[in-house]
Amino acid sequence: MKKTYSAIAFAAAFSLLTGCASNKNTDASNAAVVEPTVESTQSSTNTVVIDTTFYFEFDSADLTTAARSALMLHAEQLASNPRSIRLEGHADERGSREYNMALGERRANAVRDLLVLQGVNASSIETVSYGEEQAAEQGSSEMVWSKNRRVELK
Amino acid sequence: MIKKLPSAVIKNLIVVVTLSLVALQASANLFIEINRGNNNPTPIAIVPFAGANGLLEDIQAIVSDDLVRSGFFDSIPKADMLAFPKSQAEVVYRDWKMLGASFLLVGELTNLGDKYSVRYQLFDVLAQKPILNATVSGGSNGLRDIAHAISDAVYEKLTGIRGIFSTKMLYVQDLKRPSASRYRLVYADVDGARPRVLLSGSQPILSPSWSADGKRITYVSFETTRPAIYIMELATGRKTQMTNFKGLNGAPSFSPDGSRLALVLSKDGSPDIYVLDIASRALTRVTSDQYIDTEPNWSTDGNSVIFTSNRGGSVQIYQVNLQNGRPERLTFEGDYNARPRVSPDGKSLVMVHRSNGVFHIASQDIASGNMRILTETYLDESPSIAPNGAMLLYATQHNKRGVLGAVSMDAGVKFRLPSTEGDVREPAWAPYF
Numbered sequence: 079m080k081k082t083y084s085a086i087a088f089a090a091a092f093s094l095l096t097g098c099a100s101n102k103n104t105d106a107s108n109a110a111v112v113e114p115t116v117e118s119t120q121s122s123t124n125t126v127v128i129d130t131t132f133y134f135e136f137d138s139a140d141l142t143t144a145a146r147s148a149l150m151l152h153a154e155q156l157a158s159n160p161r162s163i164r165l166e167g168h169a170d171e172r173g174s175r176e177y178n179m180a181l182g183e184r185r186a187n188a189v190r191d192l193l194v195l196q197g198v199n200a201s202s203i204e205t206v207s208y209g210e211e212q213a214a215e216q217g218s219s220e221m222v223w224s225k226n227r228r229v230e231l232k
Numbered sequence: 233m234i235k236k237l238p239s240a241v242i243k244n245l246i247v248v249v250t251l252s253l254v255a256l257q258a259s260a261n262l263f264i265e266i267n268r269g270n271n272n273p274t275p276i277a278i279v280p281f282a283g284a285n286g287l288l289e290d291i292q293a294i295v296s297d298d299l300v301r302s303g304f305f306d307s308i309p310k311a312d313m314l315a316f317p318k319s320q321a322e323v324v325y326r327d328w329k330m331l332g333a334s335f336l337l338v339g340e341l342t343n344l345g346d347k348y349s350v351r352y353q354l355f356d357v358l359a360q361k362p363i364l365n366a367t368v369s370g371g372s373n374g375l376r377d378i379a380h381a382i383s384d385a386v387y388e389k390l391t392g393i394r395g396i397f398s399t400k401m402l403y404v405q406d407l408k409r410p411s412a413s414r415y416r417l418v419y420a421d422v423d424g425a426r427p428r429v430l431l432s433g434s435q436p437i438l439s440p441s442w443s444a445d446g447k448r449i450t451y452v453s454f455e456t457t458r459p460a461i462y463i464m465e466l467a468t469g470r471k472t473q474m475t476n477f478k479g480l481n482g483a484p485s486f487s488p489d490g491s492r493l494a495l496v497l498s499k500d501g502s503p504d505i506y507v508l509d510i511a512s513r514a515l516t517r518v519t520s521d522q523y524i525d526t527e528p529n530w531s532t533d534g535n536s537v538i539f540t541s542n543r544g545g546s547v548q549i550y551q552v553n554l555q556n557g558r559p560e561r562l563t564f565e566g567d568y569n570a571r572p573r574v575s576p577d578g579k580s581l582v583m584v585h586r587s588n589g590v591f592h593i594a595s596q597d598i599a600s601g602n603m604r605i606l607t608e609t610y611l612d613e614s615p616s617i618a619p620n621g622a623m624l625l626y627a628t629q630h631n632k633r634g635v636l637g638a639v640s641m642d643a644g645v646k647f648r649l650p651s652t653e654g655d656v657r658e659p660a661w662a663p664y665f
Contacts, residue, residue, distance in 0.1 A: 137547075172591060174571035174584045174613055175438055175658065176483040176496065177540055177547065179459070180503040180524040183480055206458055207480065211436035216408070218611065218629065 128152060131214075132189060134227040136170070139184035141192060149189060152231065153196030160202060164232045165189050167207040168214070170223035175209055182207030189229045273300075274390070277308040277333040277357075281350060282318035283341040289375035291350070291382070295337070297423070298383035298397040301638075302623075303645025304390070308333050320353060325360045333357050337386060347371050350378055354386055364389045376425060396422060396618045400662040401625060402430075402440040402449060403636060407654040410434065417451060419466075422618075422625075422661065424636070424649040430464065431471075440658060443486040446665040450474070450484040450493060461495055463510070474508060483527045487534050494518070494528035494537050505539050507554065518552055519559070527571045532578035538562065540570040549583060563596065565603045571614060575621050575641075582606075582615040582624055593626050595641060606643045616661040617641075625649075625659035 130152075132145035141149070156163070167186030169178035186205035194200045215225045276299060280292040292310070299305040308331055317323045318340045328336050339352030347369055354364035366385055370378045377398065384395030405416040413432035417440055420427040431437060435454035442449055450463050461475040461484045475481040479498035486493060493508045505518040505528045519525040523543040530537055531551070538551045541559075546567040552559040563569040568586035575582070578598075585594035585605060593615045596603040609628040617624045621641065628637045630648060634655030639646045 171611060173547075173568065173586075174527060174540065176526045177524065177570050179438075179480060179482050180496070180498070180526050183498055183503065184524070205479070208436060208454070209438075211438060211454075216632075218632070 128155070130231040132185075132229045132231075133224060134185055134229075136172070136223070136227065137181065139181065139188045141188055145189070146192065149192050150196060153193050153198050156193065156198045156202070157196075160199060162202045162204065165203060165205045166230045166232060167205065168212060168226055168228050168230070169210045170226040171210045171213065171218065172223065173210075175211070179207050179209035182209045185227075185229045189231070273304055273306040274335065275306045275308055275331075275333050276335040276337065276386075277313065277328055277331060279313065279316050279318075279336070279338045280310060281339040281341050281352070282316070283343070284350075287341075287375055289379065291341070291375060291379040294376060294379035295383045295386070298380060298395075299387065301423070301645070301647055302387060302391075303640050304387075320355070320362055323355060325355075325357055328355075328357045335386075335390065337382075339382070344369075348375065348378060350382065352382055354389060376421065380421070393622055394620045394664075396620050396623065396661075399619060399664065400446075401616075402442070402658075402660040402662070403627075403656050404437055404440065404658045405652065405654055405656050406634070418656075424652075427652065430466075430469070438658060439483050440660045441485055442660055442662050443490045444488050444663055445490060446663045448486070448490070449660075450486060452482050452484065461493070463493075474510070474513075479503075480526075485529050485537075487530050488532060489534060494530060494539075496526045496528065505537060505552070507537075518554065518557070529573050531574060532576070538572045538574060538581065540572065549581065562598065562601075563603070564601070569594070573615055573617055573624075575617050576619055577621055580641075582617055584613050584615070593624065593639065604643065606639045606641070607637065607646070609637055612637070614658045616659050618661050619664045625661050627657040627659060 128151045129148040132148065133142060165186040167182030169181045183205065186207055190203050190205050193203060213226045214228065215222045278292055278296045284291050296307040300307050312331055314327045315324065317338050319338065323336065323338065334357055336355040336357055337352060339350050342349045349367060349369040351367045353362050355361065356363050364385065368378050368381045380397040383397040387395040399422045401420055401422045403418050405418050407414045412434050414434055415432065415437045416429050417431040417437050418427045419430050433455050435457065438452050440449055440451040447467065448463055448465055450461060452459050453462055459481045460473050461481050462471050462473050464471050474493065475495065475497065477497050477499040480496055480503050482496040484493045484495045491510055493510060495506055495508055496503050497506050502522050503524050503526050504520055505525050507516045507518055518537060521543060523541055525539055525541045527540040528537045535555065536551050536553045538549060540547060541550050544561065547570050548561055549563040549569050549572045550559045550561050562581065566585055566587045570584045572581045572583045580598055581596045583594055585592055591612050592605050593607045593612045594603050594605045607626065612626055612628045614627040615624045623638055623640045625636055625638050628635060634657045636649040636656055636659050637646065638649065
C-alpha cells in the first residue's frame, strides 16, 4: 500500500506543478486529509501507469522530454521501494548489427545514468543491449522503426 | 598486409580486377576472358551424365546451376541437345558448334555399391579437343559433393580461379515467433542446400564467423540472457564460453593464425576493441575512447585490425596497427561505412555503406581508396567474401523477409539464395577446408 501511495503522491505532485501550485501549502498542513483523497483516486483509476518503454531518435541515445518525465517518476518509486531492475536497449533494423548492439547499450546507459543521478542505487540496475535482434514491431517504415528504437525497463 | 600503396599505379577497381585476372590467365592457360562480369557469359553444354538417371540428386542440374550462378557461363538447355554423348568417341563437334556451345562437358557415373564414381571430360568445341579428363568419387550420400567438385574443376580450368561450389557457409535463422528454437545457427552448402542446425535457442544468436582453417567457429549468444562470446569446434560440436563481461561481448573475429580473437567489450565504459588470447585468456585492450568502436576484422597478415567507429562524428572504418596502436581512417565516402571485411588477398574491403539514406554493400580498393557500390537491394548488411575473392554473400530484405543475396566483386552477377523459413541473415562464407 505504501509503495503505491508514494507513487501516486508523486504523480499527483507532478501534475500539480502545471496547474495547482496554490494547493501546495494546504497539502503540507492537511496531510491527513489529503491522503484519503489520493487513496480514493487510486481505487477509481485502479493504478497509475508510468511508461516503462522510452523511445529514441535514429542513431541517438539522447533521452526525450517524455522519457525524462517518466524516469523521474520511476526514480522516485525506486527510491521509496528499492528493487533490482533490468534496462534492455534496442535499435531499429537499419545499419550493421553489432553497431546497433553498441547503440542499444548507449540507450540503456542513458536511462541508467538518469536514474542514478536521481538517486537510484547503480548496483540495482542491470543493463543489456539486444541491438536490432528483438524488434517490438515488424516492418520497415519510420513508424515501425520509431517503436523499435527503445529502452524497456523491467 | 594492408597499407597505402602509391595510388598513381591503380586508377580504379575495375582496372585492378582486370589486371589481376589477366595475370591469372597468363599463368594458367585459360580459356575465358573475364573482365565484363556476366555481360557476355560463355555458352557451355553440360550433357546429362550417363548412368546418373533416377538418382536422388540431378548431377547435371547441380553443375549447370553452379556454373550459371558464377556469372561466367550460360548453360545450353538439355532439350536443345541432339545427343547425350558420354565420352570423346561419341562427341560430334559440329552438333555442339551449331548449338553455339563453346565448351562441352560429358561424363559417366558408375555405381560401385557403397560409392559412386564419375569420369568426366571437358571439350573445347571450337578447337575440337578435350581439355580436361578427370574422375571424382564419393559416398552414396555425397552426390552433391561429386557435382560441386566437377563444377569446381570446370570453373578453375576455364577461368583460372579456384571454384567455391564445394564451400560451406553459416547463417543465422530467426523464426520470428517465440519458441525454444526461435534463433538458429545454421551450417549449409554455399548454394543453400543441406542445411544443418548447429545451435538453436529462444535467445538471440549473432555474429558467426570462421577460423581460417575452417575447424572452429565463433559467435555471440544470449543464452545466459546476456551476450557472451563462444567458440564451437565443428568436428565435436563442443562449445566453450570465452567471455562473460559486464556490458557488450560482441563481434568476435579469429586472428589469421587462429590463436586470438578480436572482439568488442564495453566493460570499461564504452565499446572498445580488445584482443583475447584463446589459450591463456589474456586480454589486451586495443582502443580506449568514449566512442563506439566495434566490428573488428583482421588484416591478412594479422598485424592490424580494421574496425567501425563513430569517433570522427560519422560512422566510418578505421585500421589500427596492433604494435603501435596507431589508428588510421580508411573510408571517406558517405556518412556511414560499417562492418568491414578484408578480401582474402588483403587488397580490398567490403562494408555496409549508406548513401542517400539507403544501405548497400560497397567494396573499396585499399591502396587507391576507390569505393564501388555492389548491390541495389534493400537494407543490405553483413557482407562475407568467398575464399576465392570473386563473390560475396550478404543479408538483405525481399518481400518483407530477411534473405541472403550474392554478388560478384565486379557487381556483374547478382542472385538470391533460396530462402527458408523465417528470416535468414548474417551469412559467413567458410574458408577452404
